[in-house]
Amino acid sequence: MRRSASIASLATALVLGMGELGAGQQRFELSAQQKPETAEVKIDNFSFGPAALTVPVGTTVSWTNRDDIPHTVVSTDGVFKSKVLDTDEKFYFTFSKAGTYPYFCSIHPKMTGKVIVQ
Numbered sequence: 001m002r003r004s005a006s007i008a009s010l011a012t013a014l015v016l017g018m019g020e021l022g023a024g025q026q027r028f029e030l031s032a033q034q035k036p037e038t039a040e041v042k043i044d045n046f047s048f049g050p051a052a053l054t055v056p057v058g059t060t061v062s063w064t065n066r067d068d069i070p071h072t073v074v075s076t077d078g079v080f081k082s083k084v085l086d087t088d089e090k091f092y093f094t095f096s097k098a099g100t101y102p103y104f105c106s107i108h109p110k111m112t113g114k115v116i117v118q
């Protein structure tokens with residue numbers, strides 16, 4: 001009795017496992033056609049580089065402060081907001097919806113950039 005229950009569980013696990021494999025394969029094919037799901041913006045010499053970054057939905061973008069002075073990364077539309085980043089500190093945000101996300105440095109508002117999520 002106990003043995004047959006185990007076999008049934010094993011069969012269920014196999015079916016579930018195959019389902020997961022199929023989904024994984026699909027994700028792999030999608031990611032092979034698209035850019036990696038991470039992207040980096042460097043903050044250097046009072047500017048964001050690249051100033052305009054285009055990424056697929058689901059991408060995690062990192063901002064790294066390469067300047068000797070503090071900066072912030074603040075979404076113009078209030079979608080994200082970093083703390084004050086000292087030299088070599090990073091801020092991460094994952095973009096789960098398509099759209100254009102302008103941002104700026106709240107300490108130096110002339111510093112602007114945008115992330116375009118497709």
Ligand SMILES: [Cu+2]
Pocket residue numbers: 070071072105106107108111
């Ligand atoms: Cu700044």
